[in-house]
Amino acid sequence: MEKMFTVASAAKAIGVSEQYVRRLLQRGDVEGQQLGKTWVIPADSIGKMKKVKVNSCVDDRKSKVCCDGSAIKCLSFFSGAMGLDIGLEQAGITTLLASEIDKSCRQTIVRNRPSIGLIGDIRNYSKQEILEYAGLDSDDEIDVIAGGPPCQAFSTAGKREGFNDERGNVFLHFIDLILDLKPKYAVIENVRGLLSAPLKHRPHALREGKGSQLADEELKGGALQCILEKLRTGGYGVSFNLYNAANFGSPQIRERVVLLCSRDGQKMPYLKPTHSENGQYNLPPWRTLRDAIADLDCEEHDFIKFPEKRLKYYRILQSGQNWKNLSEEMQKEALGKSYYAGGGKTGFLRRLAWDKPSPTLVTHPAMPATDLAHPVEDRPLSIQEYIKIQEFPDNWILGGKLQDQYRQVGNAVPISLGRAIGRAIAAHLKGDRWDVIRDFPYSRYQNTDEVSWERSLRSSKKAKQLRLID
Secondary structure, eight states, X not given: OOOEEEHHHHHHHHTOOHHHHHHHHHHTSSOOEXXXXXXXXXXXXXXXXXXXXXXSSOOOXXXXXXXXXXXXXXXXXXXXXXXXXXXXXXXXXXXXEEEOOOHHHHHHHHHHOTTSEEEOOGGGOOHHHHHHHTTOOTTOOOOEEEEOOOOTTTOTTSOOOXXXXXXXXXXXXXXXXXXXXXXXXXXXEEOGGGGTOOSSOOOGGGSSSTTOSOOGGGSTTHHHHHHHHHHHHTTOEEEEEEEEGGGGTOSBOOEEEEEEEETTSOOOOXXXXXXXXXXXXXXXXXXXXXXXXTTOOOSSOOOOOOOHHHHHHHTTOOTTOOGGGSOHHHHHHHHGGGGGSSSOOTTTTOBOOTTXXXXXXXXXXXXXXXXXXXXXXXXXXXXXXXXXXXXOOTTOOOOSOHHHHHHHHHHSOOHHHHHHHHHHHHHHHHTOOOOOOTTOOOSSSSSOSHHHHHHHHHHHHHHHHHHHHO
């Protein structure tokens, strides 16, 4: 009788994730038989699986995408797992080229979009080389350039080095690239911290005593102001806002700054919401975690495990609860020194609620301060659930090990938000206009659109001048 492999043993035999083996079976790339919810794989299929497996080192490649003259063509930078690109694609925009340096992300790109061009660090390519990899001539029109430059330089959770950080310099290079390639539209996506990031960061410990007055370049908002000046000087009209993905159909509360840049010099309207928190504005209410994962048909889940000492508390907590729902004695035991620290600490021992959107997916669902535990099972969210919450297609294959996959999906733009961006660009190209809903709460914060943000920035500088006079 021919030897049969399970998904786990097949994955181990060829050195890939179990999820990757299941995807090959589901797509019919290799033979296998499903017994109930379990796959068994003949031994001779293992050899075929090795041939299908993509080399971990993915070389640059030129685009082989075929599209007619009416297609809306996009060049994607800092592409990651292609969440933004999938959303744009669903709105009718074709990606010709991806740019990514992360090995696992490059594997993901070629496994799912083998025809598009692929390059690495954008600082290593000339304008002409980028066009060649995209399959374009020097006189071809580029409709869209889209990308989310590395955000750690502006994240409120980090050191906030801004443009002094190497990643911040990549951001500026991306702006220069947009101005050099001159697309009709540019989309720039980033974290909320970009709204307040200075051009130069001074640590709080150095802000006290003599000479503590912040210089102009150290004031909040300087980094974004620099970006806006460069784009506007280059002839682009720029609108931006902080958008909660839940307002566009994502089952996740995830807020991102999105800059929409138009080469005609006019500002584009804000994105058109499709949902609202409680059904206001005659829109459907936000989608929930239950909507996303309750009916997930999965043979078995792949997930990082919680430490046993943490499971002790999860076995007590119910859906929607966290450490605050433990007894005071257990709170102190569970959090240790963190119990006496400031802040809400809502990410500690956090079981998700079925009937609310998921919190923002992070790159590791089992870190002590940002737990993302399943509503009822004693485990973190699985990678399969991550994929559903971020709305990736069911047949999307992720490269790398399990931790790499969590990181890719956790960093991605929710598909619904990407689709809303794509629809806005497609409509603007056609000359269609849409009414902006007055006072719509795009996010949980105030002064996050370019008009009120710049007004607030001017007020802050004026207040600083008055303090100097005093």
